[in-house]
Amino acid sequence: MTKPLVAIRSVSKAFGEFQALKGVSLDVWAGEVMCLIGASGSGKTTLLRCINQLTAIDSGGIWLDGELLGVREEGGRLHRLTERQLAQQRLKTGMVFQRFNLFPHKTAIENITEGPVQVQGRKPDEVRAEAIELLRRVGLSAKAESYPAQLSGGQQQRVAIARALAMKPMLMLFDEPTSALDPELVGEVLAVMKELARSGMTMMVVTHELGFAREVADRVVYMDHGAIVEQGRASEVLGAPREARTKAFLSAVI
Amino acid sequence: MKAAPALAEGFPDLSGMHVAREPHWFRWFSAALIVLVLAAVARAFANGQIEWSYVSRFLTAKVILEGIVNTMVMAVLAMALGIFLGVVVAIMRLSPNPVLKSVATGYTWLFRGTPLILQLLLWFNLALVFPTIGIPGLWSARAVDVMTPFLSALLGLGINQGAYTSEVMRAGMLSVDIGQYEAAQAIGMGRLRALRRIILPQAMRVVIPPIGNEFIGLVKATSLASVIQYPEVLHNAENIYYANSRVIELLIVAGIWYLLVVSILTPLQMLLERRFARGTLQFAR
Numbered sequence: 001m002t003k004p005l006v007a008i009r010s011v012s013k014a015f016g017e018f019q020a021l022k023g024v025s026l027d028v029w030a031g032e033v034m035c036l037i038g039a040s041g042s043g044k045t046t047l048l049r050c051i052n053q054l055t056a057i058d059s060g061g062i063w064l065d066g067e068l069l070g071v072r073e074e075g076g077r078l079h080r081l082t083e084r085q086l087a088q089q090r091l092k093t094g095m096v097f098q099r100f101n102l103f104p105h106k107t108a109i110e111n112i113t114e115g116p117v118q119v120q121g122r123k124p125d126e127v128r129a130e131a132i133e134l135l136r137r138v139g140l141s142a143k144a145e146s147y148p149a150q151l152s153g154g155q156q157q158r159v160a161i162a163r164a165l166a167m168k169p170m171l172m173l174f175d176e177p178t179s180a181l182d183p184e185l186v187g188e189v190l191a192v193m194k195e196l197a198r199s200g201m202t203m204m205v206v207t208h209e210l211g212f213a214r215e216v217a218d219r220v221v222y223m224d225h226g227a228i229v230e231q232g233r234a235s236e237v238l239g240a241p242r243e244a245r246t247k248a249f250l251s252a253v254i
Numbered sequence: 255m256k257a258a259p260a261l262a263e264g265f266p267d268l269s270g271m272h273v274a275r276e277p278h279w280f281r282w283f284s285a286a287l288i289v290l291v292l293a294a295v296a297r298a299f300a301n302g303q304i305e306w307s308y309v310s311r312f313l314t315a316k317v318i319l320e321g322i323v324n325t326m327v328m329a330v331l332a333m334a335l336g337i338f339l340g341v342v343v344a345i346m347r348l349s350p351n352p353v354l355k356s357v358a359t360g361y362t363w364l365f366r367g368t369p370l371i372l373q374l375l376l377w378f379n380l381a382l383v384f385p386t387i388g389i390p391g392l393w394s395a396r397a398v399d400v401m402t403p404f405l406s407a408l409l410g411l412g413i414n415q416g417a418y419t420s421e422v423m424r425a426g427m428l429s430v431d432i433g434q435y436e437a438a439q440a441i442g443m444g445r446l447r448a449l450r451r452i453i454l455p456q457a458m459r460v461v462i463p464p465i466g467n468e469f470i471g472l473v474k475a476t477s478l479a480s481v482i483q484y485p486e487v488l489h490n491a492e493n494i495y496y497a498n499s500r501v502i503e504l505l506i507v508a509g510i511w512y513l514l515v516v517s518i519l520t521p522l523q524m525l526l527e528r529r530f531a532r533g534t535l536q537f538a539r
Contacts, residue, residue, distance in 0.1 A: 054440070087444045095440035097440075103437070103452055119443055120442070147532070164441075167442065
């Protein structure tokens with residue numbers, strides 16, 4: 001039997017008094033596009049950040065590609081990994097942020113080549129050629145030498161997607177990638193994400209774009225108060241929700 | 255298509271008119287007043303007990319020129335030491351390691367908390383505490399020989415400067431959005447690489463104006479090293495007036511040189527600011 005690319009088991013996380021995740025378990029299969037929906041504070045962004053280890057979990061475990069994240073087991077105890085080991089594990093995932101977080105002092109192409117050259121130690125010429133190809137893929141060939149401040153929000157987010165892809169991740173995490181965009185710019189970012197989904201990339205997308213979820217997602221997961229309430233095919237969860245809370249959420253957002 | 259509704263009457267057309275120039279009487283009056291005051295001050299100095307010929311003669315005297323060179327050398331070296339210490343201490347201060355954090359806090363507390371002139375005197379008189387210094391078994395020397403005025407001044411000024419610069423650097427790093435650090439982590443960067451490649455270059459833009467301020471302060475603070483016999487410009491000017499009693503004339507000479515140096519530093523700072531403003535809209539290409 002094949003194993004899931006991501007296995008999340010009984011993951012809990014609290015921020016002070018606030019319990020952000022309450023024993024979440026979930027599998028993500030290679031090639032799957034999963035959309036996480038739910039109200040703000042439901043824990044979907046926290047879950048994504050835990051997979052990329054920007055947030056450390058309190059209990060439970062997350063395995064990526066068979067490897068336990070953040071800690072190692074030894075003598076019946078868990079030991080935290082060193083910063084260097086965490087950085088190494090993060091290379092397997094690409095993260096796209098709500099606020100883009102491009103490096104403002106670097107041009108679009110420098111943003112993309114920074115990781116492969118500086119972190120992975122690859123040859124600048126080779127990486128540059130790949131970066132040009134990635135920019136073409138996100139439709140920004142003409143903007144290679146532009147600084148983020150000279151790009152629209154939609155263009156910045158597309159560069160951010162290219163930056164994440166440049167690391168050749170096994171899994172792409174999208175944290176509300178279109179929430180900070182003007183409405184007319186949402187479409188261009190979603191188009192890039194759809195193309196990526198068709199190419200077979202495994203994706204976890206926290207989003208409020210239910211149209212995108214309906215069209216692209218293999219599975220939709222609805223979260224509320226730090227727990228998974230309902231999950232299934234997009235047509236089922238969005239079209240014919242079983243749970244009362246899912247119904248209430250969907251009728252509130254549509 | 256429907257025609258636009260008729261506009262209401264009673265609002266005259268102003269499109270052909272210009273905004274008139276105001277006479278600004280008060281500006282003229284205050285400018286005239288200031289010119290008068292300046293003229294009075296200039297007249298007072300011209301008629302005062304100042305031998306201007308001494309000022310012009312000593313302005314380019316060899317000892318004075320050597321002094322200003324020494325001042326600049328000391329200011330640049332002490333600032334370099336200060337920036338190095340400042341960056342290291344700021345990084346320690348923001349580190350999650352409680353030991354590094356307390357060491358950094360203690361350093362800032364100690365060197366900001368005592369007068370600079372006292373620190374200079376302590377370094378210079380280190381021989382009174384430790385007659386010999388060195389690494390046991392490897393190297394040792396008499397402290398009086400090691401703690402020259404130059405080294406004492408460099409350590410005193412540089413270490414003191416580091417305490418102030420660390421706070422400027424810390425402010426700069428805190429000004430960079432946390433999302434930048436997360437984005438750096440997401441592409442696999444460790445803490446130090448993220449600081450060096452992503453955070454510090456962005457912090458530089460914010461810290462250059464206050465660092466410029468600190469450097470100007472340091473140029474003038476080198477004059478305190480005159481108390482430990484470092485031959486900077488004020489020390490040399492003092493030595494001259496001890497001999498010829500032209501106190502005010504030589505103080506004016508030193509003052510002119512400080513003003514000159516500080517005036518040159520301002521445009522240099524603007525060049526640096528431009529260099530680090532890459533990517534911001536203000537200087538976008």
